Amino acid sequence: MFDPCVHPDVGAYALGLLEPDELAAYERHLRGCADCTRTLAGLDPLVQLLGTVDAASLVAATGAGMGHRFPERPPEPVVTLVQRPRPAHPYTRRLTLAAAAAAVVVLVGLVTYVARSSVHTPVIPLAEPPPGAAAATATTAPPPRTAPASNRPAATTSPPRRNTGPEPSPPRRTPASTPTPTPGASATDTIKVGPAGGNGNAERYDGSDPATGTTAQVEVVPTAAGADVTLTLAHLSGPREGTLLAVTTKGTTETALRWRIPAGTDEVTLLGGTTSKAFERFDVVDENGRVLVTIPVNSK
């Protein structure tokens, strides 16, 4: 199977940390290695970033992140480079080199892993010099350190993917001071009655029957004795009549109001009341005792 080159000096080279002899040797390798050329091109934006980031903390942060995201593939190149003997350097510089180079190679490992594992990652080879110009290019021109933006693998610069699932819906509760028209009903045929309008204590709950399209909205305003309840029914062809049952959090049931929709209309707003303040739900019940719409209340 195709196994791309992951050269141990690519990180140090990208950071300009190679000694002259190492630099010459690596550049000789680089001229013939499309993998390293590609890796360097993909690393370029990250190397720019590293100029403003503390290398040691980046190693720690990236290492922790990879442990979480790629548990099955530890970045072997990191071990290779960090353990690579560099006896010529003073101790403190060795530490700096190891940390900085490891930071880059962690990213190299990340890039390589993403490139290997994703068939969608575009890996576009950099343009090869024409054969006739190869000799001159090889001796004079520096290797390409920056690729055009379109050649950078998108995966190397994308932020971590976040959960894109639907956010949990908050309880449907709208202050009555900002009334919204009943869905499907025009503003002009929504009749406002009762004390709920303009009352900051009012809470509004909605329910609908997906089978019939009937919608019901209940506004609850606490009172000294219990609560005022306003019901708006829509998309229910008259003549119909029934009751609005309030099911309390204690499990008891009260009739909050009786409703009637005359023939020729399909909407009504009515005011009633209960002696309770805390509700589990409201049920719109028809003349036959059948529940037409349930309006859940999520007040806890």
Ligand SMILES: [Zn+2]
């Ligand atoms: Zn290489």
